[in-house]
Amino acid sequence: MKLTLKIWRQANASEKGALKTYELDGVSQDMSFLEMLDLLNEQLLQNDEEPVAFDSDCREGICGMCSLMINGEAHGPEVTTTCQLHMRSFKDGDTITIEPWRAASFPIVKDLIVDRSAFDRIIQNGGYISANTGSAPEANSVPAPRDKAMRAFNTATCIGCGACVAACPNGSASLFLGAKITHLGELPQGQPERYSRVQTMLAQHDAEGFGGCTNIGECASACPKEIPLDVISQLNKDLRKSLILG
Amino acid sequence: MRAVATTTLIKGARSTRSTIALKLLMAASGIVFILFVLVHMYGNLKAFSGELAFNEYAEHLRTFGEPMLPYGGLLWIIRVVLLASLVAHVGSAIALAKRAHAQRPVKYSVKKNKASSLSSRTMRWGGVALFLFVVWHLLQFTIVKINVGAGGQAPEVTENPYRLLISAFQPEQWWMVIIYLLAMLALAFHLHHGTFSAIQTLGFTNTAESRARARVAGWVVAIVVAGGFSLVPLFTVFGVIS
Amino acid sequence: MAAGTHYLPGLTPTNEAPVQKSDDAAGYYVLGDKLVDPKAPTGPIAERWTNRKFENRLVNPANRRKLSIIIVGTGLAGGAAAATLGEAGYNVKSFCYQDSPRRAHSIAAQGGINAAKNYKGDGDSAYRLFYDTVKGGDYRARESNVYRLAEESVNIIDQCVAQGVPFAREYGGLLDNRSFGGVQVSRTFYARGQTGQQLLIGAYQAMERQVAAGTVEQFTRHEMLELIVADGKARGIIARDMVTGEIETHLADVVVLATGGYGNVFYLSTNAMGSNVTATWRAHRKGAYMANPCYTQIHPTCIPVTGAHQSKLTLMSESLRNDGRIWVPKNAEDCAKDPREIPEEDRDYFLERIYPSFGNLVPRDIASRAAKYMCDEGRGVGPEVEETQPDGTVKKFRRGVYLDLGAAIERLGKDAIEEKYDNLLDMYERITGENPYEVPMRIYPAVHYVMGGLWVDYELSTNIPGLYCTGEANFSDHGANRLGASALMQGLADGYFVLPNTIREYLADGPFEPISEDHPAVVEAKQSVQERIDKFMSINGTRSVESIHKELGLIMWEYCGMERTEEGLKKAIGLIRELKKEFWTNVKVLGSADSLNQDLEKAGRVADFIELGELMCIDALNRRESCGGHFRAESQTEDGEALRHDDEFAYVAAWEFGGEDGAPILHKEDLIYTAIEMKQRSYK
Numbered sequence A: 001m002k003l004t005l006k007i008w009r010q011a012n013a014s015e016k017g018a019l020k021t022y023e024l025d026g027v028s029q030d031m032s033f034l035e036m037l038d039l040l041n042e043q044l045l046q047n048d049e050e051p052v053a054f055d056s057d058c059r060e061g062i063c064g065m066c067s068l069m070i071n072g073e074a075h076g077p078e079v080t081t082t083c084q085l086h087m088r089s090f091k092d093g094d095t096i097t098i099e100p101w102r103a104a105s106f107p108i109v110k111d112l113i114v115d116r117s118a119f120d121r122i123i124q125n126g127g128y129i130s131a132n133t134g135s136a137p138e139a140n141s142v143p144a145p146r147d148k149a150m151r152a153f154n155t156a157t158c159i160g161c162g163a164c165v166a167a168c169p170n171g172s173a174s175l176f177l178g179a180k181i182t183h184l185g186e187l188p189q190g191q192p193e194r195y196s197r198v199q200t201m202l203a204q205h206d207a208e209g210f211g212g213c214t215n216i217g218e219c220a221s222a223c224p225k226e227i228p229l230d231v232i233s234q235l236n237k238d239l240r241k242s243l244i245l246g
Numbered sequence B: 001m002r003a004v005a006t007t008t009l010i011k012g013a014r015s016t017r018s019t020i021a022l023k024l025l026m027a028a029s030g031i032v033f034i035l036f037v038l039v040h041m042y043g044n045l046k047a048f049s050g051e052l053a054f055n056e057y058a059e060h061l062r063t064f065g066e067p068m069l070p071y072g073g074l075l076w077i078i079r080v081v082l083l084a085s086l087v088a089h090v091g092s093a094i095a096l097a098k099r100a101h102a103q104r105p106v107k108y109s110v111k112k113n114k115a116s117s118l119s120s121r122t123m124r125w126g127g128v129a130l131f132l133f134v135v136w137h138l139l140q141f142t143i144v145k146i147n148v149g150a151g152g153q154a155p156e157v158t159e160n161p162y163r164l165l166i167s168a169f170q171p172e173q174w175w176m177v178i179i180y181l182l183a184m185l186a187l188a189f190h191l192h193h194g195t196f197s198a199i200q201t202l203g204f205t206n207t208a209e210s211r212a213r214a215r216v217a218g219w220v221v222a223i224v225v226a227g228g229f230s231l232v233p234l235f236t237v238f239g240v241i242s
Numbered sequence C: 001m002a003a004g005t006h007y008l009p010g011l012t013p014t015n016e017a018p019v020q021k022s023d024d025a026a027g028y029y030v031l032g033d034k035l036v037d038p039k040a041p042t043g044p045i046a047e048r049w050t051n052r053k054f055e056n057r058l059v060n061p062a063n064r065r066k067l068s069i070i071i072v073g074t075g076l077a078g079g080a081a082a083a084t085l086g087e088a089g090y091n092v093k094s095f096c097y098q099d100s101p102r103r104a105h106s107i108a109a110q111g112g113i114n115a116a117k118n119y120k121g122d123g124d125s126a127y128r129l130f131y132d133t134v135k136g137g138d139y140r141a142r143e144s145n146v147y148r149l150a151e152e153s154v155n156i157i158d159q160c161v162a163q164g165v166p167f168a169r170e171y172g173g174l175l176d177n178r179s180f181g182g183v184q185v186s187r188t189f190y191a192r193g194q195t196g197q198q199l200l201i202g203a204y205q206a207m208e209r210q211v212a213a214g215t216v217e218q219f220t221r222h223e224m225l226e227l228i229v230a231d232g233k234a235r236g237i238i239a240r241d242m243v244t245g246e247i248e249t250h251l252a253d254v255v256v257l258a259t260g261g262y263g264n265v266f267y268l269s270t271n272a273m274g275s276n277v278t279a280t281w282r283a284h285r286k287g288a289y290m291a292n293p294c295y296t297q298i299h300p301t302c303i304p305v306t307g308a309h310q311s312k313l314t315l316m317s318e319s320l321r322n323d324g325r326i327w328v329p330k331n332a333e334d335c336a337k338d339p340r341e342i343p344e345e346d347r348d349y350f351l352e353r354i355y356p357s358f359g360n361l362v363p364r365d366i367a368s369r370a371a372k373y374m375c376d377e378g379r380g381v382g383p384e385v386e387e388t389q390p391d392g393t394v395k396k397f398r399r400g401v402y403l404d405l406g407a408a409i410e411r412l413g414k415d416a417i418e419e420k421y422d423n424l425l426d427m428y429e430r431i432t433g434e435n436p437y438e439v440p441m442r443i444y445p446a447v448h449y450v451m452g453g454l455w456v457d458y459e460l461s462t463n464i465p466g467l468y469c470t471g472e473a474n475f476s477d478h479g480a481n482r483l484g485a486s487a488l489m490q491g492l493a494d495g496y497f498v499l500p501n502t503i504r505e506y507l508a509d510g511p512f513e514p515i516s517e518d519h520p521a522v523v524e525a526k527q528s529v530q531e532r533i534d535k536f537m538s539i540n541g542t543r544s545v546e547s548i549h550k551e552l553g554l555i556m557w558e559y560c561g562m563e564r565t566e567e568g569l570k571k572a573i574g575l576i577r578e579l580k581k582e583f584w585t586n587v588k589v590l591g592s593a594d595s596l597n598q599d600l601e602k603a604g605r606v607a608d609f610i611e612l613g614e615l616m617c618i619d620a621l622n623r624r625e626s627c628g629g630h631f632r633a634e635s636q637t638e639d640g641e642a643l644r645h646d647d648e649f650a651y652v653a654a655w656e657f658g659g660e661d662g663a664p665i666l667h668k669e670d671l672i673y674t675a676i677e678m679k680q681r682s683y684k
């Protein structure tokens, strides 16, 4: 297939960027979206133009490194990561606009690459269970109800990709935050720090500049791991309780 | 060396000023509004029982609680609560809107909305519209008592709540009906998402089922309130109430 | 008593030291001195680790803050170590090339993690796990290391559960296990198909907690490009800030490399795009030995290549082999047909045919090789893919075999299969566009894991004092083949429990004399990195780094892949040497070195892969036996099965860098067992 690509090019964080148009021929249906960009880059290199910088690592939908706003949709039209998106989802002659995640808290590093270190700092602020190595009790000494363990697992599958922030009109990271609060809060091991965790993590979320949630749900629909909106309710609930508990 | 951690870590939370605390404030004040409009709408429906019943109800609002409360006392309490709620609600809305704008300084050139409802995306402008409407509405019926219909500012009309109401929605003033219907549409939109959003903000939607129920609540509140309010102007303009 | 067993007083070796008779790699290498692990423990196997933990000196908590540790890598091995050493109070600097420590490739592990908890009461024990691991590795691993691994396995599960890793549970709320990879006991703990992700997030969170506490400083998007060895000791690294391009010097008292595997030397593998050998290869060039580099694990159940555009391969969990039947058409003419139209009698269930007792559950290397033979024969399925042979000719092959869930769906129902494999099958459909519930899946082997890596002693120290190596990056625990679900176990055992207990013996000599940035060794290291980068930027040839990497991959896959021959390996060495010249004269890197530049990053990695590729071929050439993942066509039984030569090759091949144009130097570490007896594998 033949495609027209409009791609955001930006040399670095301080310079201004713009969309640039490229024609790309010889794209196969079996290619992944990123392999299509690999092909473009090979073509650019041969034409002495600097290749497009974009992030990816595992290319199997689990590391959360890849990103991209594709035709206005985070990770493109399917419920998956960009690296798992295949060109089958497009057709010959399509025009595809590719932009980076846009959020002040995710400053652009170059072209389509952004800096998501804000997520690490949110985790640093309580996104863990304090359990020093070697201090753990026998694993089966504390049973965890299966349904709670399942919910913990389902929310722990967040890959930290940032699509939720990118898709949210408020640039809120509430889905990411709610997923971690729910994961740790559903497990018996997570109880002792449950209410301090929600306060410190939220404070960091806000300090990073992420927006407030208005419950509109774009995040959950963009999430490649289908983290449901109810984790935000859980987050709100835990915060409310923590305020009452003081 | 590149500064990896540019933003310093927060020690000691300030959760009472967090985005979620703001949202809790919005939800609480929003619920005050919902309760108010439900009661207010119910009151308006008294117009169907005729002039006497309606004016009696209006008077009853003022004498309620006497002698514990002075004449009009309840009304003043309600007004203070509503005003405080309005300040909290609008203040939070502005604070959150500012954050959202600051977070996306460069807009997407293409952006699709996949899951959000139109109502959820129009909360801010819809809220502003409601605010303007409320201002007009208060001028018209409470503060200045502007009679737009026949009889001008004659006291028989302006001092008679029922007559003021009927006069506002006569066929000659069809545009006033349109304004009210549009306002009710805006209210329906605001309540459709607002009700759901408040329930979610308060943390009562932790499962898919409860989330679905909250969505239904949004529909019900929106239709009942906006529909209920619309009845009086509609029935008046078509002469059922006179 | 065999040579090299003096450290085992009172114990009876079960084998003799090997004596190599063949010399296939003559002319390609120099034979060096024999190597003996200077820190090998003594005494009965079950007491060795306990004793060692006690013997190793402690470091006074007040001194720990004055001791600095660089840890390169934030996977299970590096992340767990950073968290643990940070908790202990050392001054830790952690590096990774991704934008967050949480993205290390450990995240991609699907199946599970082994631990001898014996929760099912099915007779598991540390000894049984030890036994299975040594046997599975074809008796090419050190027994002391493996036993320690088996012992620590149980602590890993406790630690992870305490951190909030959501392992699968039974209805009663207790932990669930499954059996994995044809093992007889249920000892694999799992979190649906995302075990690696969950374990890594546990380690990552523990590490981030230390970042907040100030004991760990984290450097993301930083790539280690050189090791600093000053006065015979590892004292730091040179790293490039991948965003600004700045070449930075980081100094410390000890350096730990936990940089994962180098499977990407094959270009196509299940590794991440950025997985590389640079960190360990740079250390190798500075004197660290590289052990058993040719031991590669090729996983049978990956999604086949669809064309020349392919950038990486995706694993389909091994567990599919429990329910799927593997077949190809009996007649080559049927290969292009819709598989549903091929009648039962025209299907060749080749694994069940050749290995009636293990059938579809034969070990990974056997299943992989069998699939390759079927496709080489012209009975492969799926799209025809043109393969450019390294000699330039183009041939067409179908590279795939069917993995058919049809019978299982009929037997258990579609719902049961869906529940079991859900996201896996979705992922398959997304990648191939075919519905696995209707059409048999297509699979093909792919490079998955490397057992080779930097040589380390029992304490996980390389032969350079102060340089440690953990996780997939070292050679230590899996011998010639790794059991499923054992790499996660090794990474976490190394990171949480082994390294923190061995590194203190080295650190107890501290505080150390600080080293200055003007030290000649530091200056030299930094300069060499700068020169290398300048060189990449200035060649300005015509070929992309990517295309050279692909070419290297083809050579490696063809000649150093599932089946290796003397002739092929020699040819490959020649081709790789030519490719190296081509790279250094004709590569093209655009952009600038002082900003983010992905081609520049890749150039450094591929340059190192080329050198590693050559060493892998030499190692494979020297080892004229078939063991584990290494199959030499010259060493097979009459019916085509792998044939080991313990009398010649029961040794670890530790290679010393021989200089820019010199031949590598081979040091042999004999493997002497006392707690287990060697046996030939048989799966018929």
Ligand SMILES: Cc1cc2nc3c(=O)[nH]c(=O)nc-3n(C[C@H](O)[C@H](O)[C@H](O)COP(=O)(O)OP(=O)(O)OC[C@H]3O[C@@H](n4cnc5c(N)ncnc54)[C@H](O)[C@@H]3O)c2cc1C
Binding pocket: C072, C073, C074, C075, C076, C077, C078, C095, C096, C097, C098, C101, C103, C104, C105, C106, C107, C108, C109, C110, C111, C112, C113, C195, C196, C222, C223, C224, C225, C258, C259, C260, C261, C270, C271, C272, C275, C276, C278, C279, C315, C448, C449, C470, C471, C472, C473, C484, C485, C486, C487, C488, C489, C491
């Ligand atoms: C698809 C797949 C599935 C698997 N499934 C299983 C399974 O089910 N069970 C099992 O036991 N094992 C499995 N394995 C194997 C196992 O996952 C790995 O062997 C193990 O996780 C490796 O961990 P590690 O910590 O050694 O390295 P990694 O997790 O690979 O981490 C390497 C780290 O080093 C950093 N790094 C590398 N080079 C540099 C450099 N030059 N400069 C700076 N930083 C650098 C990286 O940024 C990264 O942080 C699987 C492997 C794959 C690929």
Ligand code: HEM
Binding pocket: A213, A214, A215, A216, B023, B026, B027, B028, B029, B030, B031, B033, B034, B037, B086, B089, B090, B093, B120, B123, B124, B126, B127, B128, B130, B131, B134, B190, B191, B193, B194, B195, B197, B198, B199, B201, B202
């Ligand atoms: C006066 C002008 C008003 C403005 C500017 C305004 C604005 C807003 C905004 C921006 C939101 C947040 C949207 C969201 O969370 O999704 C909101 C929420 C809400 N509004 Fe209003 N609004 C106004 C009046 C009203 C009125 C009159 C009512 C009641 C009838 C009301 C009820 C609600 C409710 C219930 C919510 C949900 C709170 C929550 O999200 O938790 N608002 N409003």
Ligand code: SF4
Binding pocket: A157, A158, A159, A160, A161, A162, A163, A164, A165, A175, A176, A179, A219, A222, A223, A224, A225, A226, A227
């Ligand atoms: S919640 Fe979903 S969209 Fe957001 S970071 Fe996690 S996986 Fe990505």
Ligand code: FES
Binding pocket: A055, A056, A057, A058, A059, A060, A061, A062, A063, A064, A065, A066, A081, A082, A083, A084
């Ligand atoms: S590259 Fe890892 S999730 Fe896409």
